[in-house]
Amino acid sequence: METRAVLGEVLSGGSLRVPLQEQSTGVRLVGIEALVARNGGSVLKQRVFSGLPLVARPVQDKKAQDARRRHGHLNIVANAISTSTAPGSAPAAPKEETDVRVQRITDDTCSLRSCSLERLKFEIEYGLKRGTTDNSYLIKGENHTALIDVPDQAFSKGFVETLKSTIDLKDIKYLVIGHISPKRMESLTTLAEALPEGGSPIEIFCSNPAAQQLRGALPSEYLGKYYNINVVKSDECLDLGGGHKLQFLLTPTPRWPDGMCIYDPANQLLFSNKLFSAHVCGESGLDDEGWEEYAEDWRFFFDCMLSPVPKQAKAALEKLPIVAQFSVPSYSGRQGLAVLKADVQYVLSSVLSALKLPIDKAAFLSSGITQGEDLVCAAICPLHGPVVRSSVTELVREYRVWTEKKLKEVEEATIAVIYASAYGNTAALAQAISRGITKAGVGVESVNAEICSSEEITSIIKACNGFVVGSPTLGGHMPTPMKDAMGVILNDSDARSKPCGVFGSFGWSGEAVDEMEQLLKDGGFSFAFPALRCKFKPTESTLQTCEESGTDLAQEVKKAILKQKRSTGGAQYAAASNVEQAVGRVVGSLCVLTAKAGDAESAMLASWVSQASFVPPGLTIAVAKDRAVEGLVLTGSKFALSVLGQGKSGPVAKQLLKPFKPGESRLDGLQIKQTDSGLNVLSDAIAWLECSVKSRIETGDHWVLYATVDSGKLEDAQTLTAVHQRKTGARY
Ligand SMILES: Cc1cc2nc3c(=O)[nH]c(=O)nc-3n(C[C@H](O)[C@H](O)[C@H](O)COP(=O)(O)O)c2cc1C
Numbered sequence: 266m267e268t269r270a271v272l273g274e275v276l277s278g279g280s281l282r283v284p285l286q287e288q289s290t291g292v293r294l295v296g297i298e299a300l301v302a303r304n305g306g307s308v309l310k311q312r313v314f315s316g317l318p319l320v321a322r323p324v325q326d327k328k329a330q331d332a333r334r335r336h337g338h339l340n341i342v343a344n345a346i347s348t349s350t351a352p353g354s355a356p357a358a359p360k361e362e363t364d365v366r367v368q369r370i371t372d373d374t375c376s377l378r379s380c381s382l383e384r385l386k387f388e389i390e391y392g393l394k395r396g397t398t399d400n401s402y403l404i405k406g407e408n409h410t411a412l413i414d415v416p417d418q419a420f421s422k423g424f425v426e427t428l429k430s431t432i433d434l435k436d437i438k439y440l441v442i443g444h445i446s447p448k449r450m451e452s453l454t455t456l457a458e459a460l461p462e463g464g465s466p467i468e469i470f471c472s473n474p475a476a477q478q479l480r481g482a483l484p485s486e487y488l489g490k491y492y493n494i495n496v497v498k499s500d501e502c503l504d505l506g507g508g509h510k511l512q513f514l515l516t517p518t519p520r521w522p523d524g525m526c527i528y529d530p531a532n533q534l535l536f537s538n539k540l541f542s543a544h545v546c547g548e549s550g551l552d553d554e555g556w557e558e559y560a561e562d563w564r565f566f567f568d569c570m571l572s573p574v575p576k577q578a579k580a581a582l583e584k585l586p587i588v589a590q591f592s593v594p595s596y597s598g599r600q601g602l603a604v605l606k607a608d609v610q611y612v613l614s615s616v617l618s619a620l621k622l623p624i625d626k627a628a629f630l631s632s633g634i635t636q637g638e639d640l641v642c643a644a645i646c647p648l649h650g651p652v653v654r655s656s657v658t659e660l661v662r663e664y665r666v667w668t669e670k671k672l673k674e675v676e677e678a679t680i681a682v683i684y685a686s687a688y689g690n691t692a693a694l695a696q697a698i699s700r701g702i703t704k705a706g707v708g709v710e711s712v713n714a715e716i717c718s719s720e721e722i723t724s725i726i727k728a729c730n731g732f733v734v735g736s737p738t739l740g741g742h743m744p745t746p747m748k749d750a751m752g753v754i755l756n757d758s759d760a761r762s763k764p765c766g767v768f769g770s771f772g773w774s775g776e777a778v779d780e781m782e783q784l785l786k787d788g789g790f791s792f793a794f795p796a797l798r799c800k801f802k803p804t805e806s807t808l809q810t811c812e813e814s815g816t817d818l819a820q821e822v823k824k825a826i827l828k829q830k831r832s833t834g835g836a837q838y839a840a841a842s843n844v845e846q847a848v849g850r851v852v853g854s855l856c857v858l859t860a861k862a863g864d865a866e867s868a869m870l871a872s873w874v875s876q877a878s879f880v881p882p883g884l885t886i887a888v889a890k891d892r893a894v895e896g897l898v899l900t901g902s903k904f905a906l907s908v909l910g911q912g913k914s915g916p917v918a919k920q921l922l923k924p925f926k927p928g929e930s931r932l933d934g935l936q937i938k939q940t941d942s943g944l945n946v947l948s949d950a951i952a953w954l955e956c957s958v959k960s961r962i963e964t965g966d967h968w969v970l971y972a973t974v975d976s977g978k979l980e981d982a983q984t985l986t987a988v989h990q991r992k993t994g995a996r997y
Pocket of ligand 1: 685686687688689690691692736737738739740741742770771772773774775776800801802
């Protein structure tokens with residue numbers, strides 16, 4: 266069995282630097298957190314600090330200290346820890362995934378799809394539960410072969426085995442990394458160990474932030490032996506021969522500062538990394554089933570990961586002037602023959618597009634009919650989900666629309682989400698809080714304190730309407746970048762009037778959240794929700810609480826803005842109009858919707874419920890976008906609907922309409938029973954139904970769910986359904 270143990274160093278600032286070393290202990294330790302969780306935090310501390318059997322010594326290295334000041338502790342700590350284990354993982358060893366599929370994209374390019382039908386980890390963006398893929402790509406140029414990206418540690422072994430059966434490993438000359446994280450390092454070490462002895466090192470090409478991570482995390486003896494690291498600048502090229510002049514396009518965001526896209530003009534392929542990704546594992550690996558099949562997955566990924574960073578999303582899209590290989594041409598600036606040429610192109614495009622030719626054949630046919638600076642794409646090859654070739658036009662257009670919409674929201678009101686995270690746990694909490702904020706229609710300014718200057722944080726704090734701060738606890742404290750950010754916040758006298766919140770992941774003592782909370786309390790700040798503390802990795806219920814906290818904060822900000830608008834007057838904020846009163850005459854039956862996902866559950870009172878289909882029995886329910894249960898009724902989820910009886914709905918409505926703290930159970934005090942499939946229904950419902958969400962339609966401020974009924978029971982045939990009468994259509 267593979268065994269690992271930890272050697273620690275104490276950084277002079279008090280935090281730990283813990284490179285991993287091989288040692289035969291007879292136990293496979295998966296990450297420092299597994300070690301901590303199994304032995305108790307004190308054991309790790311004692312081991313690290315006592316030096317037995319682990320060694321502790323202060324770091325004297327001036328270079329390391331300078332780097333720490335520049336980039337914060339976190340990268341260094343995270344990097345030092347990550348090698349072939351899983352530093353940010355939950356105590357249990359991650360399930361080893363072996364399903365790595367090779368998929369031909371063109372004659373000389375293939376994808377290696379590391380497929381998982383389960384979610385790899387608890388992060389908010391895996392909501393749709395259709396599995397996920399971690400995609401790597403292999404491009405065989407005329408002279409050289411390049412591998413693009415490596416998968417999550419769960420796939421390391423399966424990935425390298427599949428790679429070996431696809432290509433002689435000594436032929437991989439280049440490794441282009443569009444995104445790296447501590448959780449992907451194991452794939453690099455596994456690959457290095459599989460390389461034939463005496464070969465030349467693989468030349469890695471990546472962005473500067475990725476290079477820093479790699480240098481910190483890869484065992485130093487690997488550098489020069491297995492890998493050389495080359496930092497690329499935007500628009501630089503790497504020539505593989507045969508027209509494969511890979512063009513690098515840097516697309517950093519706060520969550521992925523190292524983000525980089527790669528364009529291969531030979532096949533008109535854009536390797537888009539996290540952009541245009543979706544957590545879904547389809548059969549074919551291509552999006553040939555059409556836009557509808559994956560639209561929600563793409564949208565959900567965007568909502569979770571890019572909605573909180575619309576400025577950076579826009580900047581990235583501007584660097585990627587993508588035009589689908591076969592698309593309607595632009596007529597602007599064309600005259601005479603040029604118009605004719607555009608028409609020919611249009612006809613040709615339509616025909617070729619309908620033919621669904623293999624990508625490389627189509628690239629050959631379409632070359633020369635496109636123009637200018639455009640990044641002509643036969644397909645977009647993302648890090649997760651299907652290769653996009655049928656829906657390039659739709660997906661790129663929608664990305665632009667979604668981004669513009671989010672930028673508009675930011676103009677109206679923003680909440681700054683300022684955080685640092687070494688292993689991604691606090692980042693996952695930040696992402697869930699951000700989703701809670703954006704689903705309430707308020708913009709997010711996401712700030713990774715490790716890479717943001719004090720000046721930037723100062724101006725973001727000045728401009729925001731509320732803020733949250735998040736930090737891991739490392740060495741008993743919040744790390745330096747968060748200390749600096751807190752200094753900026755406390756120095757801004759206007760910030761005091763803005764609602765705020767604190768959150769953070771910790772291992773055993775969790776001082777960072779207490780420190781931030783205390784500083785803000787002492788400074789007279791007011792909290793929109795109780796501090797969110799999470800031991801190591803969040804569970805679904807923790808993420809649900811974070812999302813609800815974000816929504817609460819956003820609603821507080823919206824209320825303050827509305828109050829201000831009302832006080833400055835305007836007829837638009839007057840009493841309900843006649844039209845609204847007319848709309849109010851449309852009524853629905855009173856029901857309770859209950860849903861679960863993992864250890865998270867929620868409920869809501871629903872009256873916008875209507876039958877929508879006889880065969881199969883189906884119904885629609887409108888769920889407000891900022892409703893807590895919204896994240897649990899995504900497409901593919903199951904929920905129960907309890908139909909309330911006339912004269913019986915009062916106490917239920919009273920319970921469900923009261924304000925709830927984030928994470929508080931909504932069903933407390935109500936009589937409930939469980940259906941055979943484990944869903945909660947109200948004991949005195951006159952009927953209940955178990956339903957599956959088939960699709961969701963975005964309708965203004967609600968999502969309309971279309972769900973089919975899987976099972977149900979009429980419990981009380983005598984009592985009529987409670988109907989909710991209203992005075993206005995402006996409220997329920
Ligand atoms: C070097 C090191 C030092 C740590 N020190 C502490 C500590 O003093 N107290 C604590 O509660 N957790 C400590 N932890 C655990 C982290 O807080 C925990 O792993 C947390 O989930 C990290 O969050 P992040 O993924 O956002 O970085 C430490 C972890 C490491 C690796």
